[in-house]
Amino acid sequence: MGRMDDDIRPGRLLVATPLLEDPNFRRSVVLVVDHGQEEGTLGVVLNRPTEVEVGQILPPWADLLEGGGAAYQGVVFQGGPVALDSALALARITGADDPVGWRGLGGIPAVARIGLVDLDSPPSLLKGGVDRFRVFAGYSGWNAGQLRSEIEEGSWYVVPGEPSDVFGDDPDRLWQGVLRRQGGDLAFVATYPEDPSLN
Template identity: 70%
Template sequence: MDDGIIAGRLLVATPQLADPNFRRSVVLLVEHEEDGGTLGVVLNRPTEVPVDQILPPWSELVTGPSVVFQGGPVALDSALALAHVPGTDEPLGWRALGGSPAVARVGLVDLDAPPELLATELTKLRVFAGYAGWGIGQLRSEVDEGAWYVLPAEPGDAFMDDPERLWHDVLRRQGGDLAFVATFPEDPSLN
């Protein structure tokens, strides 16, 4: 069954999702296995921690803001990175997300690889502490309950200069009812 949940798609939190880890979040799915789990990174949660404090060798390659992003509530002591690679080659130390063709040139970076190996290959890089994860069937259940919209990604979503606007901007570009959802107040009780 094609439910749209594939690597390279976005999970956009609906206004009903109250979990503080995911409130108004935009998650890029980086892995999805029907008989396994799903892994993603929250794209719009920059921290105040500069990348050079955590991964100094990679700090020169990071696309602004050059801070670590909180990728999700799981394994906050580990890091992963997303990078955009132009062209058609698959450089050593980089793996395409697969799934959605819209983000075919966005992939995961092996942070154990020497940065100089990829320095000339990458046009954009972002580092995340932690990730979001779902067990078998868990994400499908959350989507069915109305917690998430599953939407197409654009290559620039993972590297937006103003990540706090991403939730609004992704919903706006959908048009129709979802564009209207983008105007949903942060606190409806103040309306």
């Protein structure tokens, strides 16, 4: 079921189990963007869109994908409870070369062309070479060893990520969708009621 520490790496998803009641992470799907034995783990929640437009907080980046039309493309997502006054962004690039201001997550073929964007660099460096872009306010972070103990306690499933998870247009159904495609016990967990006391 993917509970070993070496399964935690960039491109993996942390999917909250029904036991995780923390309102910041209840039914959340977190993309791991950085992980080190010493530094700990950093990720962003993929299924918490806000109503804040990218243009309200990062005007230069608002038109990077103008006219793209994908749902939720122009809104900021809440990446987690840490540093809500800061932003980080992910982009999927279309070319073979890595543009300046973009660092691939690597590690897993499905997310090989997805990476972190340096929001201090000029958006023009990425213009035309990106087909998906998403901004996150705040992030999710764990100290070294903290995430591993939460996984052992039964708070998280660790599963492979897919590009459609990162930039999907139906964040409300992401938790069920990711679990369902795992098959077996995890597919069954996807049917777990939102409020078990009503069952």
